[in-house]
Amino acid sequence: MNTKRNFVKTLAMTAIATLAISSAFAADITGAGATFPFPIYAKWAEAYKAATGNGLNYQSIGSSGGIRQIKAKTVTFGATDAPVSGDDLAKDGMVQFPAIIGGTVPVLNIDGIKPGELRISGPVLADMFIGNITKWNDAKIAALNPGKKLPDLEITVVHRADGSGTTFNFTDYLSAVSKDFSDKVGKGAAVKWPAASSVGGKGNEGVAANVNRVKGALGYVEYAYVKKNNMTFMKMLNADGKYVEPDDKTFASAAAGADWFSVPGMGISMVNAKGADSWPISTASFILMYKEPTDKAASAEALKFFEWAFKNGKKMAEDLDYVPLPDKLTDQIRSRVFSQIQK
Amino acid sequence: MHSPSSQMADGQLVSDGMVAIAKKQRVQDFFFHRITQAFSLLVLAALLGIIISLFVNAWPTFQKFGFQFIWRIEWDIINQDFGAAIAIVGTIASATIAMLLAVPLAFGIAVFLTETCPAWLRRPLGTSIELLAAVPSIIYGMFGLFVFAPLFADYIQMPLKHLLGGMPIVGFLFGGATNGMGILAAGIVLAFMVLPFVAAVMRDVFEITPAILRESAYGLGCTTWEVVRQVVLPYTQKGVIGGVMLGLGRALGETMAVTFVIGNANRMPTSLFSPGTSIASVLANEFGEAEGFHFSTLFALGFLLFVITFVVLAAAKAMIIRAEKAKGT
Numbered sequence: 001m002n003t004k005r006n007f008v009k010t011l012a013m014t015a016i017a018t019l020a021i022s023s024a025f026a027a028d029i030t031g032a033g034a035t036f037p038f039p040i041y042a043k044w045a046e047a048y049k050a051a052t053g054n055g056l057n058y059q060s061i062g063s064s065g066g067i068r069q070i071k072a073k074t075v076t077f078g079a080t081d082a083p084v085s086g087d088d089l090a091k092d093g094m095v096q097f098p099a100i101i102g103g104t105v106p107v108l109n110i111d112g113i114k115p116g117e118l119r120i121s122g123p124v125l126a127d128m129f130i131g132n133i134t135k136w137n138d139a140k141i142a143a144l145n146p147g148k149k150l151p152d153l154e155i156t157v158v159h160r161a162d163g164s165g166t167t168f169n170f171t172d173y174l175s176a177v178s179k180d181f182s183d184k185v186g187k188g189a190a191v192k193w194p195a196a197s198s199v200g201g202k203g204n205e206g207v208a209a210n211v212n213r214v215k216g217a218l219g220y221v222e223y224a225y226v227k228k229n230n231m232t233f234m235k236m237l238n239a240d241g242k243y244v245e246p247d248d249k250t251f252a253s254a255a256a257g258a259d260w261f262s263v264p265g266m267g268i269s270m271v272n273a274k275g276a277d278s279w280p281i282s283t284a285s286f287i288l289m290y291k292e293p294t295d296k297a298a299s300a301e302a303l304k305f306f307e308w309a310f311k312n313g314k315k316m317a318e319d320l321d322y323v324p325l326p327d328k329l330t331d332q333i334r335s336r337v338f339s340q341i342q343k
Numbered sequence: 344m345h346s347p348s349s350q351m352a353d354g355q356l357v358s359d360g361m362v363a364i365a366k367k368q369r370v371q372d373f374f375f376h377r378i379t380q381a382f383s384l385l386v387l388a389a390l391l392g393i394i395i396s397l398f399v400n401a402w403p404t405f406q407k408f409g410f411q412f413i414w415r416i417e418w419d420i421i422n423q424d425f426g427a428a429i430a431i432v433g434t435i436a437s438a439t440i441a442m443l444l445a446v447p448l449a450f451g452i453a454v455f456l457t458e459t460c461p462a463w464l465r466r467p468l469g470t471s472i473e474l475l476a477a478v479p480s481i482i483y484g485m486f487g488l489f490v491f492a493p494l495f496a497d498y499i500q501m502p503l504k505h506l507l508g509g510m511p512i513v514g515f516l517f518g519g520a521t522n523g524m525g526i527l528a529a530g531i532v533l534a535f536m537v538l539p540f541v542a543a544v545m546r547d548v549f550e551i552t553p554a555i556l557r558e559s560a561y562g563l564g565c566t567t568w569e570v571v572r573q574v575v576l577p578y579t580q581k582g583v584i585g586g587v588m589l590g591l592g593r594a595l596g597e598t599m600a601v602t603f604v605i606g607n608a609n610r611m612p613t614s615l616f617s618p619g620t621s622i623a624s625v626l627a628n629e630f631g632e633a634e635g636f637h638f639s640t641l642f643a644l645g646f647l648l649f650v651i652t653f654v655v656l657a658a659a660k661a662m663i664i665r666a667e668k669a670k671g672t
Contacts, residue, residue: 062631156522161607161624163420163632186421189632192609197520199618200607202628213493214522 028055029302033066033079035203036165036222037100037285041079043316044309051312056305063165064189070094070288076298078288081165082172082189083267093291096265097337098284099306101255101323102223104169105246105281107208107231109217110136110151114232116245119144121237122177122272122280128218129157129174130184131195136216144237151216154197158210158219161200163190169283170220173271177280220281223251224321238280239272246279251323254282260329261336282323292342300343307334397649400642407636412643418609420629425640427647429611433526433619434648436612437601438594440530445538446587452538453545457575458567469546476539484603487532492523492604495531500616519616527615529605533597537590544586548579581663588659595652598623622648 031041038060045056061069063080070078071092079099089096106125108118124140127133133140137150160167168189175182185191193200199214201207204225211219212229223246226233235243244250254273260266270282287306293299310333314324325333404412404425415426456469500521508517519525552575560570576583606618607628622644633641 064632064634068634154520156520161602162628188421190420190629192419192421196610198608198610199522199524200620200628202602202607206603209488210524213489217522 028057029077029298029305030057030059030075031066031077031079031287031302032059032061032069032075033288034063034081034165034285035060036081036102036283037079037322039224040100040313040317040320040322043320044305044313047313047316048305048308051308054301054305062163062189063168064163067288070290073290073294076289076293076295076302079285080288081283081285082168083263083269083284083286084265084288085267086264089265089288094288095291095337095340096267096286096288097333098260098266098325098329099287099309100317101251101270101282101284101325102321103246103251103254103279103282104166104173104220105223105226105231106218106220106234106236107211107226108219108234109211109213109215109232110153111215115226115230116233116235118148118232119235119237119243122173125234125236126174126178126181128155129159129193129195130178130181131157131197132180134195134197153216155195156214156217157193157195157198158207158214158217159193159198159200160190160204160207161202164203165189165283165285166204166220166222167191169271169281172269172283173281176269176272223247227321236280238276238278239274240276240278242276244277244279248318248321248323250277250279251282252326254278254280255284255323256326260332266333266337289341291340296343299341303338303341303343307338310334394646394649397642397646400639401646403636403639404643412640413647416611418625420637423636425637425643427622427644429609430620430622430625430644431647431651433529433605433612434595434621434623434651436526436619437529437533437605437621438591440527440615441533441537441594442587442591444531444534445541445590448534449538449541449545449586449590452542453549454567454571456546457549458571469543472539472542472546476543480536480597480600483532483536484600487528487600487604488524491532492528494523495528496521496523500527504616515613516615519614521616524604524606524618525614525616526605526612526619529601529619529621532600532604533594536597536600537594540593541586541590544589545579545583548582548586549575551582552578580666584659584663584666588656591655592652595655596623596648597621598627602627622651 038058041056041058041060045058049055058079059075063082066075066078066080067084069075084094084096106120110118118141120141121144124133124144127140134155136153136155142148142150168187171181171185171187171191174185175187184194199210201210201219204221207219207221208225208229208231211217211221211231221231225231226246233246235245238244253275254270257273257275257278258268258270260268262268267286268284270284272280273282289299289302310325310330317324408415408425412425412427413431414428416428417424417426418429419425452472456465460468500523503517504521506517508514556574556578557570560574565573601621602624605621605624607620607624608618609620609625610617612619625644626641629637630641
């Protein structure tokens with residue numbers, strides 16, 4: 001009986017001690033939101049932990065989820081692909097800054113067409129996604145690709161079935177270049193795709209799998225998935241009238257011309273950016289934080305993490321086919337945005 | 344009741360001990376009863392809690408669209424215009440196809456296993472069916488998308504379209520794009536998933552038919568089919584319906600596997616090959632990014648799925664009761 005009681009006592013003591021220890025070490029930074037930047041945030045977190053011993057727990061639950069979580073104050077920072085408006089930021093007392101840049105790429109699957117071989121313009125792409133153009137040998141596509149033999153094949157539109165920042169960026173672009181698309185579909189994290197042939201895939205993986213499987217498929221994915229799955233991407237006509245291929249240089253070019261502080265909360269849209277080398281569907285992913293955080297220590301830790309990542313995480317970002325923010329911009333973010341957050 | 348043994352003339356010595364034991368047992372029984380009762384009430388509380396929270400969150404949607412929400416054909420997130428008809432049709436169509444395929448197959452499997460299977464094959468076959476039931480649904484989804492859908496497109500959809508697509512009346516069922524995804528593909532993958540459940544339950548209930556009944560029938564000169572039809576099925580009717588309902592319940596609520604192959608298009612399907620969507624896959628796809636009113640409509644969809652499942656189960660119960668009454672008279 002006595003030993004039993006002792007055992008229980010020891011158990012209780014151990015439990016209390018464990019709790020105390022874990023709470024003392026619970027300095028992990030928590031964040032939640034966009035899925036698009038998840039690979040790079042996870043990579044940065046791993047490297048940051050190795051360098052400083054401090055962990056970061058980022059949950060890629062989707063942009064709207066990230067905004068919900070930061071509003072509920074369950075996380076130190078939220079992450080979103082679709083920027084929050086300046087008014088909403090002011091109302092909630094939050095700041096917003098970009099953390100990473102990437103691109104969305106239209107992809108297709110036609111036998112005999114190699115990556116980068118097919119050229120497309122925004123309005124024609126919009127017509128294909130609306131369903132106005134239903135065959136690959138349509139005159140409008142042929143006009144952009146003189147001399148190319150295109151098959152009499154039905155276009156199967158593949159879109160994201162889940163709500164996603166990628167869809168937001170893509171529809172943001174199509175709405176910007178096509179009035180028809182803006183009227184009939186509009187921009188959003190999930191939209192009503194009107195094309196009669198359209199099917200949805202879950203996540204970038206799902207879209208990539210469907211496009212690679214169905215002959216005549218047309219879809220859109222983040223650039224990293226184009227490389228990973230060897231997908232047939234299209235060359236796109238940009239705002240300067242040049243055809244460009246998606247890669248970190250064309251994404252960076254789109255970002256270079258951006259006037260970040262022209263909009264409160266830095267929530268500019270980079271789609272259809274000017275510049276001869278600019279990829280037209282380049283986008284930034286944003287971070288949301290409170291100006292007066294309830295947990296100042298955690299908030300300061302998160303800022304330290306981003307400062308570290310801006311300085312040391314460039315190579316990692318490039319390896320994962322993202323574009324890191326230029327030094328000039330990160331300096332500005334430090335001086336003009338981080339300074340607003342109470343420490 | 345307190346000390347019945349005290350009235351015994353010669354049991355005075357034992358009785359005190361017995362009374363103590365009886366008292367202790369009464370207390371134990373009392374607590375045992377209460378605790379198990381609390382456990383079962385917990386289930387009821389969880390069920391009620393789910394219904395209430397679904398309904399409360401869904402209220403803005405029901406308030407805006409009323410009952411029309413059920414048959415409106417619209418799912419436009421940007422314009423906040425919603426209706427459940429597309430998802431309901433997809434859910435019911437895919438589950439119906441699954442049951443049409445799975446129930447006869449499961450019945451055949453169960454009859455073979457219990458009536459005609461050689462003894463040495465019974466164990467391995469039975470175990471493999473049970474193993475099939477333990478495969479996680481995401482595996483069925485991956486199998487469906489990467490293995491089944493391409494084969495289905497080339498070897499089933501194309502021939503079906505050529506053979507039946509031009510026929511009057513049923514032709515429209517086999518029209519449309521043949522890309523391997525859609526209502527029929529989802530139904531077939533679902534059939535694979537529910538088959539082991541239905542087959543396992545049927546086999547178990549067939550086995551409980553008393554040997555004496557079965558052997559008497561055989562003794563009268565019945566064929567295997569006659570034994571199954573006249574003796575085994577009437578005896579096990581309740582269990583068979585139960586098994587079918589278990590399968591149907593799973594087919595209605597299945598999420599991941601359906602999401603992979605149904606095509607996830609928020610449009611009313613026009614043929615068996617059309618991509619569509621089911622309630623469960625809409626929820627799985629859209630919850631992550633849903634906000635405000637959209638969020639509420641997803642709860643409304645969840646509530647409707649709950650109602651559909653409930654109606655199906657109630658109908659099954661009613662069927663059993665009616666069948667029993669018919670037998671009684």
